[in-house]
Amino acid sequence: MDRVVSLDPIITTTLFIFSFTLIMSNTIVTAAACTPKDSGPVIPTTPLITFLERVQEAALKTYGHKGFDPKLYVDMSLKQNLSTTVAAFDKLTRTANGSISVEELNGFLEKYLGGAAEDLVYVDPVDFVAEPEDFLPKVKSPEVRAWALEVHSLWKNLSRKVSGQVLENPDFYTMLPLENPVIIPGSRFREVYYWDSYWVIRGLLASKMYETAKGIVYNLISLIDEFGHVLNGARAYYTNRSQPPLLSSMVIDIYNRTHDETLVIRSLPALVKEHEFWNSGVHQVNIMDADGTNHSLSRYYALWNQPRPESSTTDRETASKLSNNCDKTQLYRELASAAESGWDFSTRWMRNESDLATLTTTSIIPVDLNVFILKMELDISFLAHVVGDAVTAGRFSEASQARKKAINSVLWNAEMQQWLDYWLSDSNPSKEEVYTWRRSGQNQKVFASNFIPLWIELFNSDVKMVDDVVLSLQNSGLVRSFGIATSLTNSGQQWDFPNGWAPLQHMIAEGLVRSGSKHARCVAKDIVVKWTRTNYVAYKKTGAMHEKYDVEKCGGFGGGGEYIPQTGFGWSNGVVLAFLEEFGWPEDLKLDC
Numbered sequence: 001m002d003r004v005v006s007l008d009p010i011i012t013t014t015l016f017i018f019s020f021t022l023i024m025s026n027t028i029v030t031a032a033a034c035t036p037k038d039s040g041p042v043i044p045t046t047p048l049i050t051f052l053e054r055v056q057e058a059a060l061k062t063y064g065h066k067g068f069d070p071k072l073y074v075d076m077s078l079k080q081n082l083s084t085t086v087a088a089f090d091k092l093t094r095t096a097n098g099s100i101s102v103e104e105l106n107g108f109l110e111k112y113l114g115g116a117a118e119d120l121v122y123v124d125p126v127d128f129v130a131e132p133e134d135f136l137p138k139v140k141s142p143e144v145r146a147w148a149l150e151v152h153s154l155w156k157n158l159s160r161k162v163s164g165q166v167l168e169n170p171d172f173y174t175m176l177p178l179e180n181p182v183i184i185p186g187s188r189f190r191e192v193y194y195w196d197s198y199w200v201i202r203g204l205l206a207s208k209m210y211e212t213a214k215g216i217v218y219n220l221i222s223l224i225d226e227f228g229h230v231l232n233g234a235r236a237y238y239t240n241r242s243q244p245p246l247l248s249s250m251v252i253d254i255y256n257r258t259h260d261e262t263l264v265i266r267s268l269p270a271l272v273k274e275h276e277f278w279n280s281g282v283h284q285v286n287i288m289d290a291d292g293t294n295h296s297l298s299r300y301y302a303l304w305n306q307p308r309p310e311s312s313t314t315d316r317e318t319a320s321k322l323s324n325n326c327d328k329t330q331l332y333r334e335l336a337s338a339a340e341s342g343w344d345f346s347t348r349w350m351r352n353e354s355d356l357a358t359l360t361t362t363s364i365i366p367v368d369l370n371v372f373i374l375k376m377e378l379d380i381s382f383l384a385h386v387v388g389d390a391v392t393a394g395r396f397s398e399a400s401q402a403r404k405k406a407i408n409s410v411l412w413n414a415e416m417q418q419w420l421d422y423w424l425s426d427s428n429p430s431k432e433e434v435y436t437w438r439r440s441g442q443n444q445k446v447f448a449s450n451f452i453p454l455w456i457e458l459f460n461s462d463v464k465m466v467d468d469v470v471l472s473l474q475n476s477g478l479v480r481s482f483g484i485a486t487s488l489t490n491s492g493q494q495w496d497f498p499n500g501w502a503p504l505q506h507m508i509a510e511g512l513v514r515s516g517s518k519h520a521r522c523v524a525k526d527i528v529v530k531w532t533r534t535n536y537v538a539y540k541k542t543g544a545m546h547e548k549y550d551v552e553k554c555g556g557f558g559g560g561g562e563y564i565p566q567t568g569f570g571w572s573n574g575v576v577l578a579f580l581e582e583f584g585w586p587e588d589l590k591l592d593c
């Protein structure tokens with residue numbers, strides 16, 4: 001199947017009556033039948049995924065909601081060809097509501113489908129040693145060192161490579177064939193994820209596992225080569241969206257340790273291509289500020305307008321309260337776009353905090369996304385210098401200056417001393433049109449993402465400004481006893497209060513510590529100590545590292561959202577190791593909270 005998609009056409013004419021597919025040379029663009037608001041591009045799915053979604057639906061009807069995880073079914077594989085399997089599935093006896101007897105469905109799954117975890121196999125990382133030389137030199141406490149070595153040893157549990165069977169018969173699997181081993185987040189997340197990999201790599205660098213780190217980057221580059229962007233995760237059902245773009249950060253951090261120019265030469269064209277993905281078509285938004293200056297910024301916008309296959313039954317349920325099919329189609333795009341943001345789900349994207357069906361992700365210019373792209377521009381400029389490409393270096397340096405101005409003008413709020421997401425007005429201008437900035441468009445609700453600009457030097461080098469923003473952070477209510485909360489709203493969504501996520505702690509603390517401000521460095525250390533302690537206490541209590549933590553409870557893990565709390569866990573392990581590497585731990589500082 002051709003997976004190349006043009007991001008160009010937002011067709012803003014009248015209501016379409018039929019779906020249509022344009023097939024142009026190397027390009028497939030499917031536009032769905034709906035109102036102009038939902039005429040954005042769609043990457044076609046595959047017959048295998050469509051079939052596994054049917055199995056998922058039948059499984060929910062048959063087994064019921066208790067303990068049901070929809071993702072399990074789209075991670076299964078075929079044992080025989082698809083048409084034989086579909087024919088056998090269609091012959092199963094069904095009740096009027098579509099359920100099948102448990103015995104019959106069990107028998108079908110056993111005979112025709114491979115288990116969800118069979119497409120990746122354990123592999124010993126080539127560069128893992130039980131105690132790396134010069135491991136975490138600033139950690140002086142023996143207790144902390146012993147625990148850090150346990151966390152380090154978890155890389156072995158999370159290391160996988162794609163099974164030989166996937167390589168032989170890729171059409172039978174939703175797993176995408178990747179050349180190098182990967183580190184998975186853990187539990188239900190049985191494949192490599194895009195933005196998770198940044199913090200995994202930070203941990204691998206602390207563990208001196210440079211080859212594993214590079215292998216992950218080469219895998220992600222191969223996804224850009226094939227699909228034009230890094231996918232949300234390495235599954236066929238994730239081809240229609242990306243995730244927060246941190247590939248350039250991975251490359252820079254590995255390069256700074258290894259000085260591997262081959263990595264830079266291989267990465268540069270891929271990063272330029274990725275930059276184009278985020279700065280063209282539906283991802284790009286033009287906005288005119290209060291002084292009449294035009295700016296270009298980016299937004300999340302999934303190339304998909306149906307239920308997410310890995311959560312198909314859940315998304316249908318969420319959409320069931322909407323009566324109009326066009327509204328459903330739009331909601332499906334908003335759900336997938338929220339997944340592209342990595343913050344799935346959060347009141348950050350919702351018009352009504354208690355109603356997930358009011359998601360409006362594609363109408364928001366997010367602070368963090370634009371900071372990541374600004375960093376990408378600075379990183380590309382730096383990497384181009386490394387290989388002597390002055391033209392590219394200059395082009396991306398200029399792009400970064402333009403985006404800095406745009407962020408300061410559109411997203412900065414001087415009264416709050418924070419950067420705020422910008423909500424676009426309801427009208428939907430065509431590609432040529434420019435949104436006009438309105439003060440009321442800035443979302444004044446407090447989210448940890450409002451402080452992510454602090455992560456990069458362009459926003460953390462002015463000491464006076466950093467001190468003001470830090471004061472605003474301290475007064476925001478986000479800094480709690482055991483870390484930084486994601487938001488102030490306890491909505492039951494996982495990217496909200498009282499959950500704290502490792503990536504958010506890391507970016508804010510690292511930004512503060514690298515700033516010129518003494519006060520900011522103290523605040524950073526405090527965050528690091530609190531976060532490390534709660535991770536440790538939870539580990540001692542449960543024997544596991546967790547995907548997210550409850551910042552109100554010492555040793556409490558997070559909850560809420562659409563799946564049960566997960567352990568493993570790639571980015572949490574990475575952040576603990578990165579914190580201990582950067583900040584160390586004195587001998588006399590207690591680890592318990």
Ligand SMILES: OC[C@H]1O[C@H](O[C@H]2O[C@H](CO)[C@@H](O)[C@H](O)[C@H]2O)[C@H](O)[C@@H](O)[C@@H]1O
Pocket residue numbers: 071185189193195196232233308310311339340341342343344345562
């Ligand atoms: O299956 C539901 C959703 O799960 C993923 O999102 C969450 O886990 C990811 C892996 O740790 C993480 O990157 C993301 O920030 C989490 O919210 C997945 O990325 C979603 O696309 C998926 O729909």
